[in-house]
Amino acid sequence: MIGKKICYALIEIFEKDKYSPKAENVANLLAEFVGVEKLSVAFYEKSRDVYRILVSNFLPLQSKIPVSDIGDRNSLSKLPIKLKDSTTVEAHVEQLIHSTAETGDEKVGIILTNDVPKKMTNFAEVVDFLAFALWFIPSYEKSKSYLSKYRSLWMLTSLFESAKSQEELLEGFLKVISEIIESEITAVLSLTKEANEEFDMMICDCPNSQILRKKLNRSELSTETLRYFKGMEKIVYKPDGLSELFATKILSALIVPVENYWFVFANKRNTNIYLQTKSFDSMDLDLARDSVKRFLLAKGRIEFEKRLEEEVAKLRELQKLHETLIEDQKEQIRKMNAVHYISQAMRSMYSVKNVYKTLLLGLTSGRLLGYNRALLLTYDEQRDVLIGKIWLGPDTENVEEDWKKANLRAMRYADVVQYLREEAMTLEINNRLTQQIENKIFPYKAHPILEKCVLRKKIFVANERIINTLGLEVADLVNLLGVKEFAVLPLVGREGVFGVVIVDNYYTKKPIKESDVDILKILSDSAGLAIETAQSYEELRNKTLSLERQKSLIEYLREFSESILQNMSSAIIVIDKEGKVTEWNKKAEVYFNRPKEQMTGVELRALGPEFEDIEEMAFQAMRIKEEITLSNYLIQVGGRERYYDVKITPFWDADKLMLRGVIITLDDVTERVNLEKERKKQEKLAALGEMAARVAHELRNPVSVLGGFIKRLEKNADNPEARERYINIIKDEILRLENIVNEILDFSREPRSLEFTYFNINKLINDVYILLEEKIREKNILFNFETDAEEITVYAEYSRMKQVIINLLQNAIEATPKDGKILVETRIKLDKIIVSIWNEGTPIDKETAEKLFTPFFTTKVHGTGLGLAICKKIVEDEHKGKIYHESTEDGNKFVVELPKPEMQSSNVE
Helix, strand or coil: CHHHHHHHHHHHHHHCCCCCCHHHHHHHHHHHHHCCCCEEEEEEECCCCEEEEEEECCCCCCCEEEHHHHCCCCCCEEEEEECCCCCEEEEEEEEEEEEECCCEEEEEEEEEECCCCCCHHHHHHHHHHHHHHHHHHHHHHHHHHHHHHHHCCHHHHHHHHHCCCHHHHHHHHHHHHHHHHCEEEEEEEEEEECCCCEEEEEEEECCCCEEEEEEEEHHHCCHHHHHCCCCCCEEEECCHHHHHHHCCCCCEEEEEEECCEEEEEEEECCCCCCCCCCCCCHHHHHHHHHHHHHHHHHHHHHHHHHHHHHHHHHHHHHHHHHHHHHHHHHHHHHHHHHHHHHHHHHHCCCCHHHHHHHHHHHHHCCCCCCCCEEEEEEEECCCCEEEEEEEECCCCCCHHHHHHHHHHHHHCCCCHHHHHHHHHHHCCCCCHHHHHHCCCEECCCCCCCHHHHHHCCCCEEECHHHHHHHHHHHHHHHHHHCCCCEEEEEEECCCCEEEEEEEECCCCCCCCCHHHHHHHHHHHHHHHHHHHHHHHHHHHHHHHHHHHHHHHHHHHHHHHHHHHHHCCCCEEEEEECCCEEEEECHHHHHHHCCCHHHHCCCEHHHHCHHHHHHHHHHHHHHHHCCCEEEEEEEEEECCEEEEEEEEEEEEECCCCCCEEEEEEEEEECHHHHHHHHHHHHHHHHHHHHHHHHHHHHHHHHHHHHHHHHHHHHHHCCCCHHHHHHHHHHHHHHHHHHHHHHHHHHHHHCCCCCCCCEEEEHHHHHHHHHHHHHHHHHHCCCEEEEEECCCCCEEEECHHHHHHHHHHHHHHHHHHCCCCCEEEEEEEECCCEEEEEEEEECCCCCHHHHCCCCCCCCCCCCCCCCCHHHHHHHHHHHHCCCEEEEEEECCEEEEEEEEECHHHHHHHHC
16 A cells, blocks of 8 residues: 555656655655655666665755765665755665566665664565666656657648648757757757858747747858767757857757758756656657658658749749740731731822831731830931820720721721722821820930930830839830820831831730841831831922022012111121121211212222221121120211111021121110210219218218317417317318318229238238227226138238228227227138127117218218218128128128239239
């Protein structure tokens, strides 16, 4: 009975729970049976060379006792047993030995008691039974486990039979074999690019049955990792290289190499039952090796089936191709007949337009070549471009109806040639397709398709691959046609190309085959000859009609041009290359009182000295071959002064190849000149009046002051102190009068000759600052000067520019509040030098700013209003620069722009 309970307890440990509560119950039962208080049974683990406590009521379950601690002692030797917490327990130890004929004596475990058993007979019985049980039960459980694994191989068989692709087979194999082998990680490495030493790695995350993929380069794997993949299949323990590969600690692994694959099974799964070892063993290796071999057979089957399917598909394609070739041959014969009919019909036409229509009808007729649409672009030699003419095909809204009508009409005629001729002569081209392209210009140069057809005279067949390669270069044609498959055939004559025809199958989507190119080439050549013949006929007929009309037309044109010339409101004089008058219209007769008969053949200088200059300019116009214009040119006529606008234009022949003389056009503008003189006179008088009023106003105050202080001086002539004070005031007012007069003279005087020099603008600003430093300090102004370079050279007149800077800086000082700021900057730009003066204060409004540079405009109580106007004159008129004002949030800025020295010097010169 006790043996049965021991067996159940051990089976429970090996099959269900290694910490089974039955273990302690059996220990109590055994202890009572042999006559001790405490008892433990330990199993010998050969792989670790330790004893594992499986049944116990005083030692911890699953704790290990090293074999070295027990040695070969027997007969209940009393030994110290070390526990996990480093405590030591005294126990009596009895070895459990099982003997077989094959292996002899074999250690299977030990019994540990706290005392010598009182019932030795029972103890001997227990020792014998446990020796057998600890040998038999683990062996039985191991065999049972492997039997279960072999039975699970049916899942592989099912997978190998059902898998349709190598990818499906490999993923399924990894999932199933990981369950059978009971590995935590199952992976396969495959060599995908041997030259680049690149690996594909597929990992089965066994607990989740997820497949992970990654690529590895051999250079990414360490030497220690790579050595595990050399040689035959193997079991490895604690492989550090594999831990590096899988980024987790690997305790044991199976590696099975085959062909270009390496299958890796890493880490035996943890279970709740007791296992003698947590590593893979030879049985696992045999299972893995046999399963991998079966995988290779299944992979070969899939490859064979795939190749078989491909071969069957090829045979079917060949059969289909053979049938298609027969149909293509029939279609080619039909199309060759169609080309013959179209060519015959085109040769019978004497109108180029009808030849074009016949060609397009033949290309689009379902009874003939049957393309959906045909677009004609003709070559315009004068503009060297292609021009849209006709686009034949079904209306986009009534495709089926248009096709039925066209095909029914074609079927009525037994004679296809007759049908083409009658249809071409009666066809009115006004459909929507033609409206889209009629007279539209298509440049062909640099166009990858049209240039090849026009210049190389080659047919071009486009498909989607070619169009995608050409990209935006052919977007115009693709957008117009709405398809990427079409053919462009040139209409080639003996001396050139008459145009191109573009055909496509917009509605049926039928491809344009390579075999169609030869047929289109024949039709292209035939059409070119037919067009050339029709053109020759039309040219001959047109020349005959032209010769009949030419004489009357020339007479009409001569009379018409003569009438226009004589009725023009301008005087027209034409002189030849020798300077002699060849034409003199009626207006010229009126202006200069000379009849045409008197002037024809006479040199222009015969009219007087004024006309000598005009004649000289006429020769100049012939030399430079450009028009010369004179405005308000004075000519004495009959003792009176008259002003004329004169235009002298080179006179070319009809082809603009040879210069025949010049055309002189004269318009009397005397009245306009007189009005302009009167306007300027009035403006000058108005300006003079305004200036006089301002001058009087400005002079009145100093004169009044002078008068008042002279009287005071007379009264206080005996007072030296008062006399000196009054004399100083009189001096200041006289100086003020002198400044006012100088400003007015400076503004009103004519520009004088300037002496330009190169100087440093920064030094000039420093000089001006020294002059005005006292005024700046009086108002406690914070003065800053910023520059791009220590020396900035300008080309200008030093004194005039100094006057500008003084005026602007003085204005800034006056406008800046006490304790305010002034910022002066000099900057170098690409083509100019910039000087800016900013002062803190109230920004000037837009209306006032527009008048700042107007003469006599001022916002001050005293002043002529000429300071900024003089600055503008100096900067813009004398130095070709620019001066302007900018308002900022907290002040005003005046900016002076001067050309760079090299530009300024050339302008001045």
